[in-house]
Amino acid sequence: RRPSLRLHRRYGSSAAPGSPDALRRKRRKAASGDADAESSDEAPEESSVGAEEKIREEAAEAPEGNPEEKASGPPAHALVLGGFERRKAPKVQPLLPTWLAEPSWVGKKVTEHLVPIQDIPEVHPDLQRKLRAQGISSYFPVQAAVIPALLESAAGGFLVGRGGFRPRDLCVSAPTGSGKTLAFVIPVVQTLLHRVVCRIRALVVLPTKELAQQVNRVFNIYTDATPLRVALVTGQKSLAKEQESLVQKSADGYRCLADIVVATPGRLVDHIDQTAGFSLQQLRFLVIDEADRMVDSMHQSWLPRVVAAAFQSQGPADPCALLQRGPLRAVTAASTWAPQMPLQKLLFSATLTQNPEKLQQLALHQPRLFSAGLESRGLEGTGDDVAGDMGGKYAFPEGLAHHYVPCSLSTKPLAVLHLVLTMRFSRVLCFTNSRENSHRLFLLVQAFGGVSVAEFSSRHGPGQRKRTLKKFEQGKIQLLVSTDATARGIDVQGVELVLNYDAPQYARTYVHRVGRTARAGRAGQAFTLLLRVQERRFLRMLAGAGVLELRRHEIPGELLQPLVPCYEMALAQLEKTVREERKEKAA
Numbered sequence: 001r002r003p004s005l006r007l008h009r010r011y012g013s014s015a016a017p018g019s020p021d022a023l024r025r026k027r028r029k030a031a032s033g034d035a036d037a038e039s040s041d042e043a044p045e046e047s048s049v050g051a052e053e054k055i056r057e058e059a060a061e062a063p064e065g066n067p068e069e070k071a072s073g074p075p076a077h078a079l080v081l082g083g084f085e086r087r088k089a090p091k092v093q094p095l096l097p098t099w100l101a102e103p104s105w106v107g108k109k110v111t112e113h114l115v116p117i118q119d120i121p122e123v124h125p126d127l128q129r130k131l132r133a134q135g136i137s138s139y140f141p142v143q144a145a146v147i148p149a150l151l152e153s154a155a156g157g158f159l160v161g162r163g164g165f166r167p168r169d170l171c172v173s174a175p176t177g178s179g180k181t182l183a184f185v186i187p188v189v190q191t192l193l194h195r196v197v198c199r200i201r202a203l204v205v206l207p208t209k210e211l212a213q214q215v216n217r218v219f220n221i222y223t224d225a226t227p228l229r230v231a232l233v234t235g236q237k238s239l240a241k242e243q244e245s246l247v248q249k250s251a252d253g254y255r256c257l258a259d260i261v262v263a264t265p266g267r268l269v270d271h272i273d274q275t276a277g278f279s280l281q282q283l284r285f286l287v288i289d290e291a292d293r294m295v296d297s298m299h300q301s302w303l304p305r306v307v308a309a310a311f312q313s314q315g316p317a318d319p320c321a322l323l324q325r326g327p328l329r330a331v332t333a334a335s336t337w338a339p340q341m342p343l344q345k346l347l348f349s350a351t352l353t354q355n356p357e358k359l360q361q362l363a364l365h366q367p368r369l370f371s372a373g374l375e376s377r378g379l380e381g382t383g384d385d386v387a388g389d390m391g392g393k394y395a396f397p398e399g400l401a402h403h404y405v406p407c408s409l410s411t412k413p414l415a416v417l418h419l420v421l422t423m424r425f426s427r428v429l430c431f432t433n434s435r436e437n438s439h440r441l442f443l444l445v446q447a448f449g450g451v452s453v454a455e456f457s458s459r460h461g462p463g464q465r466k467r468t469l470k471k472f473e474q475g476k477i478q479l480l481v482s483t484d485a486t487a488r489g490i491d492v493q494g495v496e497l498v499l500n501y502d503a504p505q506y507a508r509t510y511v512h513r514v515g516r517t518a519r520a521g522r523a524g525q526a527f528t529l530l531l532r533v534q535e536r537r538f539l540r541m542l543a544g545a546g547v548l549e550l551r552r553h554e555i556p557g558e559l560l561q562p563l564v565p566c567y568e569m570a571l572a573q574l575e576k577t578v579r580e581e582r583k584e585k586a587a
């Protein structure tokens with residue numbers, strides 16, 4: 001109302017508002033289109049608001065019999081321009097499908113809400129024994145929720161869904177190190193335990209070779225002493241060698257050699273294309289681990305290839321064939337009369353996307369979400385992350401302490417050396433944003449001496465990377481400098497400190513990097529080195545991600561000073577090494 005009041009006042013200086021004199025003058029000005037008639041020191045929008053109101057008043061005051069007068073006023077519902085002053089826009093709340101908005105909540109604290117193994121009697125006694133042999137006496141909350149749900153969906157055996165219906169697909173979002181791997185390994189192994197013919201019935205897809213090896217190891221533990229066979233297809237071995245572990249040529253065609261296949265997407269597609277006898281037609285479980293990352297790699301179109309291979313019909317449909325698989329159709333009374341072998345998708349991640357558009361690419365069937373940790377905070381958020389991803393809110397392991405260290409470019413390597421040498425962490429995983437940065441930091445620390453250091457990046461082949469990880473696990477390497485290749489899923493016992501030498505760009509990356517420590521209820525520290533210009537954005541990003549306590553850890557210059565002479569020598573050595581490497585490369 002303020003602008004119009006001001007206008008009234010100005011008009012009032014020569015004639016009383018609403019007086020016939022004033023009205024006449026106003027009409028004259030409007031007719032001549034005299035823009036200057038409005039005072040130049042008024043904001044245009046303010047003037048227009050005042051004028052608008054004035055004209056409306058005039059229209060109201062005009063004698064009824066004069067249609068021209070009436071027509072000059074805008075209709076009551078006309079859009080009145082103005083009020084452009086800065087105002088905080090109301091936050092747009094995500095409107096999610098019910099299954100995403102109302103998940104089954106799972107406790108996020110792995111030290112609480114433990115469920116003793118004997119309290120879930122549905123799990124096969126042999127598997128219970130194996131769990132105990134692995135030192136596991138209770139299920140973590142996510143396992144206690146997901147294992148019974150999965151076993152129930154396969155209660156009628158793996159060949160047909162309950163009541164002939166397709167089982168619901170499952171999505172699981174739980175913090176890093178909360179035991180998601182066993183949440184799918186146990187029910188998959190148990191469901192397939194009594195299979196008669198060997199066919200590929202479970203396919204687990206993971207983003208990296210190292211992660212696939214790790215999951216393969218877990219499957220091997222729980223399928224040991226069962227007829228089930230597990231094959232790993234990641235490209236670590238030659239295609240021919242992998243083919244030998246998948247199929248065998250026999251007199252009447254091909255014999256399948258694996259019940260469970262653990263794969264990376266690229267190599268999986270290679271086998272779909274090139275391995276004769278590689279059939280996914282009996283696939284019952286499709287497990288997508290690190291699902292948000294795998295959704296991002298959908299441009300490789302590996303999922304449509306898998307689904308096409310799973311629903312490929314062999315020749316004309318045989319009406320007598322039991323449980324044959326046809327193309328996916330809407331569920332209708334007619335479509336359910338002939339039961340189909342179901343294909344159930346299981347998605348797992350610590351940062352599962354809540355972006356319905358991304359999830360739609362997975363064509364989930366009546367999905368059900370198990371989620372940990374967001375219950376009390378709601379879904380709103382302001383992460384700088386990919387829009388829509390969990391609203392920027394993530395659950396972190398309870399034993400994880402977050403710190404940041406203000407640094408300058410020149411003191412960053414010194415800060416690393418200080419943290420590793422002075423604070424004496426025995427196993428440190430240090431992340432950089434590129435393989436060049438990883439390599440240089442590795443060379444620098446190596447030249448400095450006093451720390452057993454190694455690097456992990458795509459500079460090295462899979463064999464070398466495997467050896468490095470093994471040494472790190474065995475405690476032979478104190479500092480592992482790595483790119484984000486080890487940020488996801490890698491489970492190395494006893495990592496005490498995660499060090500972000502380069503600050504991660506996304507909250508999601510931060511969640512996975514720092515999740516390499518404080519696993520399975522243990523304690524861990526995360527330190528991020530920050531330049532002054534990065535501080536504001538980083539702090540905002542972490543607040544949006546749900547980090548409740550982020551401590552500032554100053555390293556006083558006096559503590560770094562004793563390292564400087566040796567550091568300068570190491571820098572000179574680094575320069576020399578880099579020059580030699582360049583020469584070698586050029587040669």
Ligand SMILES: Nc1ncnc2c1ncn2[C@@H]1O[C@H](COP(=O)(O)OP(=O)(O)OP(=O)(O)O)[C@@H](O)[C@H]1O
Nearest residue numbers: 136138139140176177178179180181350489491520
């Ligand atoms: N019930 C349990 N009791 C004790 N330890 C467990 C239990 N379940 C899993 N673990 C251990 O916890 C560690 C983390 O498990 P896992 O790798 O499955 O975590 P995750 O949730 O998949 O983590 P990420 O999101 O980082 O991949 C592993 O070393 C595993 O052996």
